[in-house]
Amino acid sequence: MTTFSQPPSERETAPRTIFQRVLDILKRSSHAVELACRDPSRVEHLVSSLQLITECFRCLRNACIECCVNQNAIRNLDAVGVAVDLILLFRELRVEPEVLLPAFRCGLQFLGNIASRNEDSQAIVWVHAFPELFLSCLNHPDKKIVAYSSMILFTSLNSERMKELEENLNIAINVVEAHQKQPESEWPFLVITDHFLKSPELVKAMYAKMSNQERVTLLDLIIAKIVGEEPLTKDDIPVFLSHAELIASTFVDQCKIVLKLTAGQHADDEEVLATIRLLDVLCEMTANTDLLGYLQVYPGLLERVIDVLRLIHVTATDPTNIFSTSGCIKAEGDVANMAEGFRSHLIRLIGNMCYKNKDNQDKVNELDGIPLILDSCGLDDSNPFLTQWVVYAIRNLTEDNSQNQDLIARMEEQGLADASLLRKMGFEVEKRGDKLVLRATSTPPP
Incomplete structure (x- = not known):
């Protein structure tokens, strides 16, 4: 039956009774799994049952590929509920991975296929799978389990269901963590960029609860979205203006944390790195004309950037300081690279904020920022293109x-x-x- 459901012509003409028979087999085999979860002594007799479950899922999975008729027929037999209950049992089953994983993976693929381009199926999958299935699978050690559960989440999410995620932030954070561990995996990336980043409320709630390492991952994805091949759409702009408020307010509050590096305090490296990444995001946001105007008038942002630049400039006179042009520190490579480009990006942000903005041009003058910027110009291996950003900033400061x-x-x-x-x-x-x-x-x- 698995083979029978593979060719499109066969798939579309499959009798409905086949799916009922497959589901009956799946239910009987599921009972064996449930008994084994209660009584570990039964596990050694599960191999044939798991093989049968795998074939049932493959049959249903193949039958649902781009076939709405089959999706509806299988959904109406309550196959989704049976599949989700069985997958949740898999997490409790103590059996060798090579025996269990094929059934586990095929079950998730079935749920992804039955929900694909079918809103009624997506609704049923969401009812049965949220939140337990995602909490169980998104942090699974098997990469394919994580990818397939991310696929189901991506397929099932809509604007209404996004609100439910705000009450289950661990699911959203698990997706970010999955991308952090598997940056090459397409589905976690798409869930974040195509769903999460469209909800300022969710992003704000996630950011408050995340670890600093997870924040860096999220900020990197915000940058990827801004500088991607496809420009931000008109619908994206209001959302990213909200993101800009979060990024700017957090940077204004936390930017002086970076100065811990000047004192050789590397205990909170991840916190410093997250703050540095906030600056990177602000540079890219102010390079976008649709976001620039909002950030140019954001309260305290320009003043705080100049303050940090001045403090770094003063401490950089110490040749052993990480911000010195001849800086050298006794630390691992990641710490040494942490401050790379930071001064350049501070000056770049000042230049962006002064672009055709007389008030900001004058404000930099009032804060004695122009001599500071000119004095920052010089060769610095830790700040590539520093001279070019100084040139850019001075031109924007002096224009008209x-x-x-x-x-x-x-x-x-x-x-x-x-x-x-x-x-x-x-x-x-x-x-x-x-x-x-x-x-x-x-x-x-x-």
Whole structure:
């Protein structure tokens, strides 16, 4: 019967009575599994029953492939409830993995296939599977079990069911953890990017409950969504504006945690890494024109970025400091790389926030941020493209802003700004009567 249900022509003309017979076999075999869960001495006699269960699931799985008629017929026989109950028993069964896993996997594949493109089946699968099946399978040691249960979750989720996830955050967090462990697996990735990231309420609740390592994974996926080949849609923008509020507020509150690295405190490396990743997300969000305007006026964000840049600049005078251009620390490679690019990204974020924004340009001037940015320019192996981001920030700070231009021109005259450095950045100071003018050179910087 398994073979019979494979070709599409055979699949579509299968008599309904076949499915009833398969289900009867499945129920009888399920009874043997239930008895073995109660009495471990029966486990040694389960091999043939598990093989039979595997073939039943394969038959039902194959019959449901792109065949709504079969999906409906099998669903109406209550096969979904039988399958879920049996899969939940599998977690209690103490038997060799090579004996159990084929039946376990085929059962999950059946549930995924019966729910595929069939809203009525999706509703029934959700009723039976949520939350116990997902809690049992998403953290399973077998990669295929995790992938197939993620497939069922992806197929069954809709906007209404997303609200139920907010009350069962462990399921959502387990999906993030699954992606963290298996980044090559398609289904956990799709569940997060196509479902979770469309719910600001869920993301906010998840973020509060996650470990820092899980937060880094989630933030990486937010970046992947922003910079992906497909741009954010009109429907995505309001959602990502909500994400931007979460990211910005968290960074404003926690950004000084990064300074623990200056004191050689590496005990909370994951907390620091999560904070650094918040900055990475803000850089990508402010590079998106639809999100930029909101973040440019976010209370306290620009001020806090300049504060952190100044504190790092002061501590970087110590050659043993992790933020020093010649920094060296006695730690594992991941810790040493943690601060890589952090200063560059602070300056990049300042540049983005000042893009065609006079208020922010003036605010950076008021906070003495321009000398700080100019003084940050230099070769630094830990901050690739640092000079380029300084150039970018200065251009955005001086565009249509004569006050900022005059400040840099005066700095050059007083010897506070290196003329050769300004030329490398594509600027030069020209004296016109009693007035100093900063202007772009004819040769742009590399």
